[in-house]
Amino acid sequence: MVAGGPYFSVVSQRIKGVDHLFIGEVEETLPLFLDDLAENRARPVYRAKGFPSLDKTPIPRWDLVNFNNYLSMSLQMGRGCPNDCDFCHVVILNGRKTRLKPVERIVAELDALYSAGWKHDEVMFVDDNFIGRRRRVKEILEVVINWQQTHRYPYFFSGQASVDLADDEELMELVARAGFRCIFLGIESPSAASLEECHKVRNQNRDLRASVRRINEWGINVVAGFILGFDADTPAIFDEMAEFIEGCPIPHPMIGLLNVPPGTRLWTRMEEQDRLLGMPSGDNVGDPAGVNYLPKMGLEALINGYIGILKRIYGARGYYARLTGFMKGASRQPYLPERLRAEEVGSFFRLLWRMGVCDPDRLLFWRYFFSVLLNNPREFPQAMTLAAIGRHYRIFHGRVVEKLEARLPGASGE
Numbered sequence: 515m516v517a518g519g520p521y522f523s524v525v526s527q528r529i530k531g532v533d534h535l536f537i538g539e540v541e542e543t544l545p546l547f548l549d550d551l552a553e554n555r556a557r558p559v560y561r562a563k564g565f566p567s568l569d570k571t572p573i574p575r576w577d578l579v580n581f582n583n584y585l586s587m588s589l590q591m592g593r594g595c596p597n598d599c600d601f602c603h604v605v606i607l608n609g610r611k612t613r614l615k616p617v618e619r620i621v622a623e624l625d626a627l628y629s630a631g632w633k634h635d636e637v638m639f640v641d642d643n644f645i646g647r648r649r650r651v652k653e654i655l656e657v658v659i660n661w662q663q664t665h666r667y668p669y670f671f672s673g674q675a676s677v678d679l680a681d682d683e684e685l686m687e688l689v690a691r692a693g694f695r696c697i698f699l700g701i702e703s704p705s706a707a708s709l710e711e712c713h714k715v716r717n718q719n720r721d722l723r724a725s726v727r728r729i730n731e732w733g734i735n736v737v738a739g740f741i742l743g744f745d746a747d748t749p750a751i752f753d754e755m756a757e758f759i760e761g762c763p764i765p766h767p768m769i770g771l772l773n774v775p776p777g778t779r780l781w782t783r784m785e786e787q788d789r790l791l792g793m794p795s796g797d798n799v800g801d802p803a804g805v806n807y808l809p810k811m812g813l814e815a816l817i818n819g820y821i822g823i824l825k826r827i828y829g830a831r832g833y834y835a836r837l838t839g840f841m842k843g844a845s846r847q848p849y850l851p852e853r854l855r856a857e858e859v860g861s862f863f864r865l866l867w868r869m870g871v872c873d874p875d876r877l878l879f880w881r882y883f884f885s886v887l888l889n890n891p892r893e894f895p896q897a898m899t900l901a902a903i904g905r906h907y908r909i910f911h912g913r914v915v916e917k918l919e920a921r922l923p924g925a926s927g928e
């Protein structure tokens with residue numbers, strides 16, 4: 515068996531049953547392995563020396579993918595992140611220097627995706643922070659805008675950036691014109707002490723709410739990541755975080771419990787304090803809620819608070835209120851032309867049936883529906899998609915809460 519990728523790269527010594535293990539990026543090691551394999555002398559471990567140039571990354575074989583099975587396709591501008599948050603191992607996996615692909619390569623990848631038949635949907639730029647090198651990224655975005663215009667905007671993009679995107683009007687305009695509809699920001703915490711603890715330097719000493727609002731203005735939905743369980747988190751953190759999310763507003767926060775990945779500075783600190791419980795499972799509904807360290811506030815208090823915030827944030831009333839707020843805030847019209855495609859007409863009627871007739875929260879849905887028609891008619895297709903996503907989140911988080919409640923001490927079956 516051959517194994518590689520982020521997980522195997524950080525837990526390398528602990529994996530059993532793997533014949534050939536790849537640690538790190540494989541642009542240089544995979545060709546070596548293939549040669550060795552052909553000669554029947556393949557080694558058990560191939561470890562990358564440093565970080566390869568991205569000129570060596572091949573264009574994906576999109577012809578091998580059955581597009582019908584996917585909602586979104588991936589494209590990468592570059593790798594690496596200049597920041598150094600203590601819980602994150604991206605800097606270990608991909609380095610602190612941002613390596614970007616040449617712009618011609620990015621265009622070739624867009625062309626390859628387009629000609630393979632991916633025509634009218636989301637493409638995610640999977641860089642951990644695609645604005646790491648501003649000047650070069652601006653040049654790339656100009657070319658992407660040109661590509662979108664030439665092809666009549668077949669794609670909308672999503673990606674991940676640091677919050678200082680909000681400080682650069684020119685960059686935000688380029689991002690919006692390129693067709694970005696969704697940006698993931700690692701906000702992590704509204705607490706200054708927790709941000710300091712985890713060394714999230716870019717988020718400190720700034721008005722984070724104002725930054726989110728400035729990005730929202732461009733019609734870009736900020737999907738923000740939040741973490742609970744820092745040592746500096748007090749019992750007030752749950753309400754503080756919920757109020758922050760509602761105040762921005764952020765329709766789709768991703769709230770998770772802190773995990774301690776091996777190899778990070780956080781791992782070393784927890785090890786020194788003898789607080790590690792094992793490897794991270796990455797499963798916030800596993801046992802004990804995926805938390806692989808002893809939290810300062812106590813595990814039970816952490817899980818109880820987590821359940822409370824999930825219920826508050828993903829309830830229908832709060833969700834529609836945040837969506838309405840986001841739509842109202844998107845005052846600068848997005849550049850992405852909205853078109854309703856034939857296959858979407860059927861989906862639209864199914865959505866009306868499920869959300870406007872069958873759903874117990876249908877009254878909230880209709881209030882939202884008419885508010886968008888009156889105030890943001892151009893945003894209507896996006897608004898309906900976001901409403902449908904909200905229903906999915908309600909169902910999903912309902913199951914998460916059920917599982918977490920069953921994990922609490924004293925729950926039946928424990």
Ligand code: B12
Nearest residue numbers: 516517518519520521536538539540541603604640642796
């Ligand atoms: C994009 C992304 C996502 C997207 C995926 C979109 C999609 N449709 O693919 C979304 C947002 C859905 C997502 C979700 C999650 N993600 Co994610 N994601 C990423 C991200 C930012 C980039 C991954 C990527 O596409 N890279 C581009 C490729 C080209 O690079 P690569 O994967 O590193 O591959 C290279 C090598 O590793 C190697 N390689 C990779 N696979 C293999 C396999 C073999 C056999 C070999 C030989 C080599 C090899 O070859 C490549 C070329 O060098 C990474 C961060 C990162 N820097 O890796 C996190 C990351 C992979 N995600 C992570 C996590 C935790 C998650 C979630 C669990 C978060 C959550 N709590 O919900 C979920 C899980 C979803 C799921 N069901 O699996 C962690 C994984 C931690 C770990 N060590 O296991 C990472 C590393 C982020 C982090 N710092 O914590 N993610």
Ligand code: SF4
Nearest residue numbers: 595597599602604642
């Ligand atoms: S900004 Fe994001 S990718 Fe970069 S180190 Fe921090 S958490 Fe990791």
